[in-house]
Amino acid sequence: MIRVVLADDQPLVRTGLRMILSDQADLEVVGEAATGVQAVDICAETRPDVVLMDVRMPELDGIDATRAVTAADDPPRVLVLTTFDLDDVVYEALRAGASGFLLKDAPEERLTTAIRVVADGGSLFAPSVTRRLIEEFSRRTAAGPRPDLGALTERETEVLTQVARGLSNAEIAATLFVSENTVKTHVARMLMKLGLRDRVQAVVLAYESGLARANN
Secondary structure, three states: OEEEEEEOOOHHHHHHHHHHHHOOOOEEEEEEEOOHHHHHHHHHHHOOOEEEEEOOOOOOOHHHHHHHHHOOOOOOEEEEEEOOOOHHHHHHHHHOOOOEEEEOOOOHHHHHHHHHHHHOOOOEEOHHHHHHHHHHHHHOOOOOOOOOOOOOOHHHHHHHHHHHOOOOHHHHHHHHOOOHHHHHHHHHHHHHHHOOOOHHHHHHHHHHOOOOOOOO
């Protein structure tokens, strides 16, 4: 069972989300929050697997709430839901630790699939923002210190580059002419060496380090 917390300041939105999830045998709503502060507190109390996080909330916005929630030990995965298809919102949400981003008008099936994907350690973005997100990473590459990728082997660096392009393990395996299990091993080692939580953080690092660029 995947335990879910709903964080949105609009009661009708939370009700709609609860109704959608109640029809899924493997999804359970374990808490609701109307503010960012409540979201952080409820996550600490209920220890959910996934948080559906609105961006615009009182007291503490969804970006800062995401940052606080993902900073905890054994944190839940955060899936950001918003009506605002804005580059800065997407970028900051991922920088804060979100594992996915969907617009609120996404189909119900996409929402429930997204919850399962991020709960299983994957990442998911709305198709409308993926390309612009990559361009935003590249635009901001020059700002700030560049992470040290020297600990990676040549093959791990190649895998990181492919992850940043949005390729799945199977697609990376086909590109590099290795098995999918080998790719999984390289990804796990790459994340461990760089101290990263998941593939989303790897994408952020790859673009901010200059390893990956929009035209890669």
